[in-house]
Amino acid sequence: MKILVPIKRVIDFNVNIRVRDDGTGVETDNVKMSMNPFDEIAVEEALKLREAGVAEEVVVVSVGVEKAQDVLRTSLAMGADRAILVKTSDDVEPLNVAKILKAIVGQEHPQLVLLGKQAIDNDANQVAQMLSALLNWGQATFASDIDISGTKVRVSREVDAGLQTIEVNLPAVISVDLRLNTPRYATLPNVMKAKRKPLDIKTPEDFAVDVSLRHTILETLPPAARKGGVVVANVDELVDKLKNQAGVI
Amino acid sequence: MGRGLLLAEHDNMALNEATLRSVTAALQIGDVDILVAGDNCADVASAASQIRGVGKVLLAQGEVFEHQLAESVADLILELAEPYETIVAPATTSGKNILPRVAALLDVAQISEIVEIVSKDTFIRPVYAGNALQKLRSNETKKVITIRYSSFDMAETGSGVPVENVDSSVANSKSAFISEAKSQSDQVDLVSARVIVSGGRAFGSKEKFDELLRPLAARLNAAIGASRAAVDAGFSPNDTQVGQTGKVVAPDLYIAIGISGAIQHLAGMKESKVIVAINSDEDAPIHANADYVLIADLFDAVPELTAKL
Numbered sequence: 201m202k203i204l205v206p207i208k209r210v211i212d213f214n215v216n217i218r219v220r221d222d223g224t225g226v227e228t229d230n231v232k233m234s235m236n237p238f239d240e241i242a243v244e245e246a247l248k249l250r251e252a253g254v255a256e257e258v259v260v261v262s263v264g265v266e267k268a269q270d271v272l273r274t275s276l277a278m279g280a281d282r283a284i285l286v287k288t289s290d291d292v293e294p295l296n297v298a299k300i301l302k303a304i305v306g307q308e309h310p311q312l313v314l315l316g317k318q319a320i321d322n323d324a325n326q327v328a329q330m331l332s333a334l335l336n337w338g339q340a341t342f343a344s345d346i347d348i349s350g351t352k353v354r355v356s357r358e359v360d361a362g363l364q365t366i367e368v369n370l371p372a373v374i375s376v377d378l379r380l381n382t383p384r385y386a387t388l389p390n391v392m393k394a395k396r397k398p399l400d401i402k403t404p405e406d407f408a409v410d411v412s413l414r415h416t417i418l419e420t421l422p423p424a425a426r427k428g429g430v431v432v433a434n435v436d437e438l439v440d441k442l443k444n445q446a447g448v449i
Numbered sequence: 450m451g452r453g454l455l456l457a458e459h460d461n462m463a464l465n466e467a468t469l470r471s472v473t474a475a476l477q478i479g480d481v482d483i484l485v486a487g488d489n490c491a492d493v494a495s496a497a498s499q500i501r502g503v504g505k506v507l508l509a510q511g512e513v514f515e516h517q518l519a520e521s522v523a524d525l526i527l528e529l530a531e532p533y534e535t536i537v538a539p540a541t542t543s544g545k546n547i548l549p550r551v552a553a554l555l556d557v558a559q560i561s562e563i564v565e566i567v568s569k570d571t572f573i574r575p576v577y578a579g580n581a582l583q584k585l586r587s588n589e590t591k592k593v594i595t596i597r598y599s600s601f602d603m604a605e606t607g608s609g610v611p612v613e614n615v616d617s618s619v620a621n622s623k624s625a626f627i628s629e630a631k632s633q634s635d636q637v638d639l640v641s642a643r644v645i646v647s648g649g650r651a652f653g654s655k656e657k658f659d660e661l662l663r664p665l666a667a668r669l670n671a672a673i674g675a676s677r678a679a680v681d682a683g684f685s686p687n688d689t690q691v692g693q694t695g696k697v698v699a700p701d702l703y704i705a706i707g708i709s710g711a712i713q714h715l716a717g718m719k720e721s722k723v724i725v726a727i728n729s730d731e732d733a734p735i736h737a738n739a740d741y742v743l744i745a746d747l748f749d750a751v752p753e754l755t756a757k758l
């Protein structure tokens with residue numbers, strides 16, 4: 201079977217986010233960009249399934265600016281077979297990403313789509329669920345274990361109460377959580393090899409998807425800053441402060 | 450005012466506090482009816498009917514809803530969606546699992562995890578792990594919204610409103626529930642706890658984590674939380690993780706012990722009223738967000754603190 205892995209280019213998770221003074225968004229100039237960490241885990245899982253003989257081909261796709269090619273190349277260097285960039289000028293809302301992915305599924309016919317559970321820029325946590333609904337496929341989100349046998353997939357899910365195990369029929373859409381695996385690094389020879397792997401460039405128009413925004417972002421604000429803490433000398437002072445100053449115990 | 454339908458969070462036995470907090474938010478947008486979907490869950494519906502301000506409770510029962518699989522509950526909401534202007538759910542793992550399906554099938558963009566309602570169509574939500582707040586206006590005629598319920602107070606309860614049974618033709622051939630491993634229920638629920646003691650990688654082992662944190666939690670009647678590093682290392686179950694990928698909490702008192710304060714952890718706890726950091730490193734980033742900082746070795750400080758409370 202073929203596995204499709206959608207990946208997003210986001211500000212690297214280690215970067216200290218700075219909100220622009222004029223409220224138009226966060227600073228992205230000279231800021232390190234990387235593959236969304238959850239998507240690295242999705243790529244890794246797809247590669248493992250290919251190595252285990254469950255899948256034959258891993259295709260990665262990103263909807264984004266020209267530069268999103270970088271994260272596609274990274275996943276090709278990790279071992280993905282082929283990449284598709286759907287080129288846009290701006291951020292595309294999750295619903296429209298899902299619509300584009302649905303159209304790609306219609307052309308590529310994967311049996312499984314593996315996504316990250318959430319993009320760490322918009323923290324939306326929507327695309328996998330939306331894609332599953334649009335395709336009318338089974339859905340398993342927040343996966344911490346995936347076990348495929350025949351036409352069924354058993355998925356352990358990280359839920360508020362603990363761990364839930366469900367079974368979904370293939371074809372299915374699965375979103376992955378952090379504890380599913382540890383992504384591999386791309387070795388230098390593989391980075392070189394990845395340069396020659398196929399990378400197709402498309403546009404939303406190729407799939408007849410209208411990417412105009414449904415939400416208007418009026419303003420981006422910094423969060424209320426906390427004032428720095430008081431250093432207490434010892435446990436006695438801490439207990440005293442909590443009792444008599446903060447009044448929380 | 451527009452009508453809203455709020456999906457209740459429950460385990461077929463009890464209504465979760467997330468629902469009461471989300472009602473407070475939903476009432477700021479418009480009128481609210483509550484949907485209880487499950488099996489043998491009439492008690493949950495009657496608890497929901499006691500929430501002040503609610504119009505009525507819709508109760509959909511059946512095996513297909515027992516475990517609230519996303520496909521089943523999303524299809525149920527679609528059957529009921531027509532008269533409603535907003536569809537709302539708490540941003541629990543269940544709400545996050547179900548609501549984007551509803552949004553996609555209604556062809557509307559979802560607004561995830563709002564923390565403030567500015568007006569009927571304008572909301573504030575955190576992005577970038579809470580390092581920025583977005584004020585956005587939805588141009589959709591039907592709005593699908595999840596609520597970061599730790600940002601809202603609990604609605605009051607009082608006299609009951611009607612419970613209406615819903616007949617549904619929903620069937621789900623795509624997914625099936627197999628099992629659930631709940632972690633211990635003897636502990637105080639994390640999101641609703643007034644006090645949380647949270648441990649990080651520095652504990653070094655599950656034995657030490659339990660040996661030191663449990664007595665402290667018991668003394669303070671606190672829930673136990675953890676950093677991702679502590680969960681990954683097996684010190685604490687996954688559902689205790691606080692942060693961008695875990696739970697978002699806002700207790701009166703949060704004590705972070707042996708936790709460095711990565712932005713992804715801060716995302717889950719920096720709205721706490723009072724934050725205490727116990728850390729041996731005076732430069733740990735957590736200190737910038739703490740009200741009280743104790744520079745100490747946790748293996749000495751935690752037993753001493755427990756003894757002195």
Ligand SMILES: Cc1cc2nc3c(=O)[nH]c(=O)nc-3n(C[C@H](O)[C@H](O)[C@H](O)COP(=O)(O)OP(=O)(O)OC[C@H]3O[C@@H](n4cnc5c(N)ncnc54)[C@H](O)[C@@H]3O)c2cc1C
Pocket residue numbers: 213237238320378648649650651675676677678679690691692693694695696706707708709710711712713714717727728729730733745746747748
């Ligand atoms: C996409 C993504 C999502 C993430 N989501 C989350 C999330 O939801 N929640 C989360 O917590 N993390 C999350 N993380 C991980 C996060 O980046 C950090 O790696 C993690 O929070 C670190 O955990 P820690 O503070 O326990 O460990 P460390 O960073 O290793 O900190 C240990 C601290 O203990 C102190 N210490 C050591 N010994 C002692 C001692 N004897 N006494 C006192 N103090 C001591 C050290 O000074 C240090 O400050 C996420 C990461 C990514 C990439």
Ligand SMILES: Nc1ncnc2c1ncn2[C@@H]1O[C@H](COP(=O)(O)O)[C@@H](O)[C@H]1O
Pocket residue numbers: 206207208209236238239242261262263264292294297314315316317318319320322323324325326327328
């Ligand atoms: N622009 C995009 N291009 C490719 N994949 C995306 C894009 N946006 C989101 N995704 C995928 O959907 C997941 C969830 O994103 P979100 O719903 O936006 O939080 C991500 O982890 C990616 O796997």
